[in-house]
Amino acid sequence: MTTRITICIQAEVFDAGKETEALTSPREDVGAVATFIGYCRSEGGRLKALELEHYPGMAEDEIKRVVDEACTRWPLSSVSVIHRYGVMKPGDGIVFVGTASTHRAQAFAACEFLMDYLKTRAPFWKKEYRADGTVGDWVEAKADDDAAAARWALKS
Amino acid sequence: MTTRITICIQAEVFDAGKETEALTSPREDVGAVATFIGYCRSEGGRLKALELEHYPGMAEDEIKRVVDEACTRWPLSSVSVIHRYGVMKPGDGIVFVGTASTHRAQAFAACEFLMDYLKTRAPFWKKEYRADGTVGDWVEAKADDDAAAARWALKS
């Protein structure tokens, strides 16, 4: 199956609705689309913003590698991954992942796989800016995220 | 946690982008939105349309019951379920399920749970209309779908 792949590393805001539509249009063989959007949170009002730093070049390459891996595991007609960098405010979208397939189980599995991967392998780092005006810490990686990625038995 | 719940059983087309946005706006505590859209497929050109019949009243009630069940299992800030009835052409959206939570694992799990449920318990039935102009069969329920729902140990 030929998979239509879109990968964008960008500073600009994305439109989740348009990205979702683009996953199917104009195909008539897509039965299932799963999407995920990760947002910047205020953490109960504690944060004013997050700054996302990334490794240009490697970010694209690494995401492409895992999208290719997803395509070997599930029959996907389309995959879109958009990951933003720069400063985000609470409520702003940071990442969009969308997968299209004939059946729902494949679309869901591929979408969750891609997100678990992005969390642990895509070269992005988040720094906190606090609501009180001070610069916060770099967000620490979570053991939860490693465990989530390990479920898929990723070669590391 | 108070969950904002939207359930619509409608003939009208839905706009997946607007529905996705509505899941978060204007909240700043949502970190993760998972959505699923099920589409009418042409089945390789074999089908001209699907007609969805439903049980008015029970459809709303039954979907409300499973949304409530999802809310007891995962901390969700918003849940939207839209299920259409009537005649759909290949490429038309049939169902939209969206879940918003603080973290992605909960949003994904709730979204997949809701879809697995809808497939096996929501009172909707699909009839095929073939590309050659003849009326086809009622779509048969799949053992796969029962197995998918059984994963969640739903009380039946």
Add this chain to the structure above:
Amino acid sequence: MTDIKLVYFAWVRERVGVAEEIIDVPENILTVAALAAWLSQRDEGYASAFENPKLVRAAIDRVHAKPQDVIAGAREIAFFPPMTGG
């Protein structure tokens, strides 16, 4: 005898020939399964609809029901094939 509203969907509806009806159900018909068996004796359409009881599901007052569930007090009973929404 008790008046109960019966509703049918999909191919059950097509075979029975009506979408809904009010029927006097004899007092000795106690369960969903008994009701289905009794209905299947009414005419060929009902017989065809209920010929394989395993393929017919039911709801009592808009809640999924099992064959052995008691119908006493029901206002509306629905019969339909396994669902294929979503």
Add this chain to the structure above:
Amino acid sequence: MTDIKLVYFAWVRERVGVAEEIIDVPENILTVAALAAWLSQRDEGYASAFENPKLVRAAIDRVHAKPQDVIAGAREIAFFPPMTGG
């Protein structure tokens, strides 16, 4: 000696004090771990960046690398904390 481009991200970059640099790496530095250990002796900033080697990840030519991976032939080596994207 071999010229290698080194790039740093997030708090590794902040502690080292530069985002990227070209460094002559001695021929006897064979692995990622050896390179990190050698860099940490350059000054306090590097020492601070690499003080807990378990917290520093590396990539060779934009592919994730392990501490024991050989750096021979590398054009660009990156050091950074565990990733927190998505």
